[in-house]
Amino acid sequence: MFRQISVFLENKRGKLAEVTGVLADNNIDMWAISIADTTNFGILRIIVDQPEKAVKVLRYAGYTVSTTKVLAVEVPDRPGGLHRVLKILSDEGVSIEYLYSFVRRPAERALILFKVDRLDDAVDILKRAGINVLTNDQVYNL
């Protein structure tokens, strides 16, 4: 499981660059990034190497920040790879709020992040189906 950092952003020119600037200045490495946008605002979701430090520096810079637990799942990078995982979760009645993928990834495999409603159940379900759910260290060492 990973600690995702979410940042509230107004939908305005230059806003995203301000945030990435804060992270760059503090030497924080981003492993995954996604943005949900609406007309007026957006939510930046990131996975970083130093989540605690990132929360601290972003809050200090005046941003609204929260952290959420998300699943990092390894899927084969071939047709039907993601489908298999989704099917399992769907069959077990786990709802997915959103998903996005890692920037950093091993060869021939894709790393997908899931925000689901029943996190602990989902981990068990996927493990039982032989699907690799990653930890922080595993990604760090890629």
Add this chain to the structure above:
Amino acid sequence: MYWDKANECMDREQLRALQSHRLIETVQRVYHNVPYYRQRMQELGIVPEDIKGIEDLHKLPFTTKQDLRDNYPYGLFAVPLSEIVRIHASSGTTGKPTVVGYTRKDIVTWSELMARTLVSGGTHKDSVIQIAYGYGLFTGGLGVHYGAERIGASVIPVSGGNTKRQIMIMKDFGTTVLACTPSYALYIAETIQEMGIKREELKLEYGIFGAEPWSEAMRKEIEEKMQISAIDIYGLSEVIGPGVASECQCKNGLHIFEDHFIPEIIDPETGEVLSEGKEGELVFTTITKEGLPVIRYRTRDISSLDYEPCSCGRTHVRMKKVLGRTDDMIIIRGVNVFPSQIESILMEIGETEPHYLLVVDRVGNLDSLEVWVEVSNKLFSDEVRRLEDLNRRIANEIQSTLGLSVKVRLVEPKTIERSEGKAKRVIDRRKL
């Protein structure tokens, strides 16, 4: 706890006699010493002898802020400048400031009334009071200062601004009472949290907050965040400054110091005096002031008067907490809107810190109201759906309360300008 039990708990019949006596004297004085009042009374065909007591108050003309401006700077003073020992002025956001003057006796009166205010709010001689109201021409800082010294509290005259320094002083000097505007109090509370200072490091017990309207919900927020008891005080420089009325520990309306000021509630449109309990514009006549007595001064503040006895034992009438002003009221598509109404709604929705701004505009012929709300860490969610729900809920609540459709915009923290004095809640872009 009382400062001046004899006056604060005076029998109402006796009080009325005192008011009548002092009113008659005041009318005599302004008629003979202030050409403006003499002229206004002559226009209405009244002479001082027509005012035989408080029952004749309604015969007298109103005084407005504009009248003070028209007689800028000293035209309404009732004594020669040589008798004036202090001059204050209200912020002149529109045009010239209004200038007020105090004689030596006025300063004594003011100090006494502020002593009453502070004592009824929980201050005593062992208190350490940090005065974060602005010092200078504004009456807030020096008004509280003199009252606090009068009761023998330890006064820290830090004035407004420099919030981190305020908090350092609060912590290091062992402040027990904070006096400032409620919006600044909330800003200080937020900064305390940001700085990571623990509540145990502070000795704060009471907050004496005034100079702008604030809702019950905002009181709750301040009390919870700072873990203090927050007291509302009321005043305006034209009447005397702070020290016109103050809450007691019952926090159920503000006792008006009626042995010095006679309150009335009028219909702001017609000027007609409204019956007891009705909501309308608050009007004051000063009956002990020497430098600048005012006759039926229209405050523009909306309130009502409650003559029921208060359980604190004070007999003075209670005015309802001011929740709006006739002049910061905005009219949108014919609906009267007070920023404080929106504030209450935001607070009720829960956990919304009241950092908001009302932006009024006119597109074509239609007024539009946009409500900007800062998204706090508590309100924020990583899911778009929840933020959109929040947005909708705020808009729906406002619509059902005010009967007005509004556009809600969630904005980043610190987007809305912070105030260290009176908060700015409305931007009106309409060109009328």
